[in-house]
Amino acid sequence: MNLEIICVGNELLIGKILNTNAQWLSKHATAVGIAVKRVTVVADEVEETASAIREALQRKPQFMITTGGLGPTLDDKTLESIAKALNRKLGVNAKALQMVKEKQEARARERGTGKVELTQPRIKMATIPEKTEPVHNPVGTAPAVRADLNGTILIALPGVPSEMEAIFEETIAPLFEQASGGDAFYEKSIYVDGIMESTLAPLIDIVMQDNPRVYIKSHPKGKEGKPHMEIHFSIKGKEAENPEEKLQKAVVQLSGLIEKSSGKIVSSA
């Protein structure tokens, strides 16, 4: 069960902002047993985004999530890009329009102002590719959009983090949990002083061979000459398979080997 994430936004490609959406989605998908296979960041351009979507579909992930580009401005082009990638027409969707209208009416009531005008930018947020479904946005105006394709469920989420996270939690997390059949992700880190990455490498190799389901990766943290290393252990599995026990076995084995090589375990988390 895997997922590709496509983040749309020039602000990412000029380095204006950190891609916190990709990290948030990766973390939350991983936690419920869905592996993120690739993250792609593209510009707010229809041809760029459509190509990235087409290429990802050829890799046949079970899930694809796009973030960004659902808003009312002219540079919000993700739905146009999806339509192009799928070779479908864009049209005003009655259910989506109703969602936009209800949000605007609620807002008008809050402000105590009068009736809501469905301006062109508001209608744009309800203009989605044919044969796709709008998905409720608990926070903002623009609905998310879901397309069930040939073996891939594609969901377009807004780029505003609070909206993206709320839709994920309401709609996508349950879908992922069901798809992964109760898999979960377990991880643990130990922090080690006084051992070089090149000395550590063969020890990790031994422990990964003895514990084939545990993935171990070292992350050098100190300056060279003063080696400080994070060693990250992870495993995916169902609770009944005792994944935490399997993880702990690998941690204990590697810790022992490190201490024999005069490395020092300074902490764990």
Place this chain on the structure above:
Amino acid sequence: MNLEIICVGNELLIGKILNTNAQWLSKHATAVGIAVKRVTVVADEVEETASAIREALQRKPQFMITTGGLGPTLDDKTLESIAKALNRKLGVNAKALQMVKEKQEARARERGTGKVELTQPRIKMATIPEKTEPVHNPVGTAPAVRADLNGTILIALPGVPSEMEAIFEETIAPLFEQASGGDAFYEKSIYVDGIMESTLAPLIDIVMQDNPRVYIKSHPKGKEGKPHMEIHFSIKGKEAENPEEKLQKAVVQLSGLIEKSSGKIVSSA
């Protein structure tokens, strides 16, 4: 002149860390006039990384940078992936081996220990694809690697941020500056209260049409119902073309239109 960035690392795909390398590289490439066209994040797997490199090469960017996977451990597979993508053999490179050896010797001198052993993990860092060049790493042991391909310069950088940044500044920034011919990137943001993104959209459209070289994008920051918006203006160009003046003209025009629509400019940066 454009750049594709490929970040290699499972830690990114499980959401363990934020992709600060992609942001840093994007910001610094943009600043010297090189446009980042795409960022791709893949796992520490040879087939995954090789595919991403092959696909990027087909899009013919002038530059491609990979980050991560140059270290001594078994899951550092970027050079093997590049060799596979280019259909080249891997071999110990004499110049790269000399670089690794010199680093280790300097380190041994610092620690006052004896002679340096070229262990297998150390030799691995000097094992690079044929017809590529090792690039000096001012901070760490693993050399970066440069391949001049058919119209694309590919550079493999380490994933440790301090090493990646030092190699970029020493070797890549001058290359980019020369390639862009003195282009630079100018940006400005204004922060606006009291205007909905859907009201703002047509105003931005007018100003972008009147100022075709300026790119304007709105970023909703507040909660819906309490609109607070960042509006980001950017332009790329040579100093002689007065890009800052062109940028300021667009800022002034849009600010005026926003105030006429009863929005309020609260600050600028």
